[in-house]
Amino acid sequence: MNFSVAMCVYEGDNPLFFDKAIKSILDNTLIPDEIILIVDGPVSKKHEQIIDKYFKELTVYRFKENQGHGVARRKSLELCNNELVALMDADDICLKDRFEKQINVFKNNSKLSIVGGQIEEFIDDVENIIGKREVPLSDDNIKTYMKKRCPMNQVTVMFKKKDIIKAGNYLDWYSNEDYYLWIRMALNNLKFQNIDDTLVYVRVGKEAYQRRGGKKYFLSEFRLQNYMLKKGIISVPRWIINVAERFVLQIVMPNKLRGIIFQKLARR
Known part of the structure; x- marks a missing residue:
């Protein structure tokens, strides 16, 4: 082929x-x-x-x-x-x-x-x-x-x-x-x-996981969650969980801690 x-x-x-x-x-x-x-x-x-x-x-x-x-x-x-x-x-x-x-x-x-x-x-x-x-x-x-x-x-x-x-x-x-x-x-x-x-x-760079956050990154994810909700892919409860998790990870969490979370929990 x-x-x-x-x-x-x-x-x-x-x-x-x-x-x-x-x-x-x-x-x-x-x-x-x-x-x-x-x-x-x-x-x-x-x-x-x-x-x-x-x-x-x-x-x-x-x-x-x-x-x-x-x-x-x-x-x-x-x-x-x-x-x-x-x-x-x-x-x-x-x-x-x-x-x-x-x-x-x-x-x-x-x-x-x-x-x-x-x-x-x-x-x-x-x-x-x-x-x-x-x-x-x-x-x-x-x-x-x-x-x-x-x-x-x-x-x-x-x-x-x-x-x-x-x-x-x-x-x-x-x-x-x-x-x-x-x-x-x-x-x-x-x-x-x-x-x-x-x-x-x-x-990946040494700080690659840490950079996966910030307002611009979160807003992109937020818009995508809204799109999935509108198209019926996710329910309102799932939307709330997804947005909340991303807000904490990408906005609230310090860069260094975010890096640890991505490397240890989001990856194997």
């Missing part, structure tokens, strides 16, 4: 990590037919050197100014020529059999729209794993979990392009473009699955 990889890079991405991310795609047991790279605004000379290094493997589209994740991912999907599309971030590392495992799942179940998996988070080196984000596996459990938290690890997903388009494609929603898309896919009765294997090593 042919498939594409959609990837975005912007000036804030580390060029060395960007290089390793592309290499991990090309080192897979199944190589994509194309890699669509969105250059989201001006990037450094070092970024350009990496792009030049892999120019034969990349199809590059450039935005003159930074557009943000939602817009960049939307454009990358529009440019993909294959029905199956895998996402990849510019600083993560694919496991060598990631794509092979996902393709096999699609071969065994043609009704699926999206297949993701587990992630392990590391600092500096993949040997320094500091957490694992485990998500539910079956369609029913994913849609139940969706009522409380984001049920897919975005950087691991492979999906059918036509089904993402059916749900409206990626749309801008601060820090929650992926969660917003999964919700709309569920509203369109599309089928989800996650693999019970780690598919991607995700690079």
Whole structure:
């Protein structure tokens, strides 16, 4: 089965990590037919050197100014020529059999729209794993979990392009473009699955968990909870619990404590 990889890079991405991310795609047991790279605004000379290094493997589209994740991912999907599309971030590392495992799942179940998996988070080196984000596996459990938290690890997903388009494609929603898309896919009765294997090593900074808070972050989550309530995905009691938990975690809680909570309780 042919498939594409959609990837975005912007000036804030580390060029060395960007290089390793592309290499991990090309080192897979199944190589994509194309890699669509969105250059989201001006990037450094070092970024350009990496792009030049892999120019034969990349199809590059450039935005003159930074557009943000939602817009960049939307454009990358529009440019993909294959029905199956895998996402990849510019600083993560694919496991060598990631794509092979996902393709096999699609071969065994043609009704699926999206297949993701587990992630392990590391600092500096993949040997320094500091957490694992485990998500539910079956369609029913994913849609139940969706009522409380984001049920897919975005950087691991492979999906059918036509089904993402059916749900409206990626749309801008601060820090929650992926969660917003999964919700709309569920509203369109599309089928989800996650693999019970780690598919991607995700690079995080030492303060990554601590930064997942603040007024702007909370308001984005608050709006998303309102959307789920309006669409009948969650009940009023569930809305109250979700908003209260996020208010405490993202507004009330000090950054350092938030970091501990995310690492110890929200991850394994």
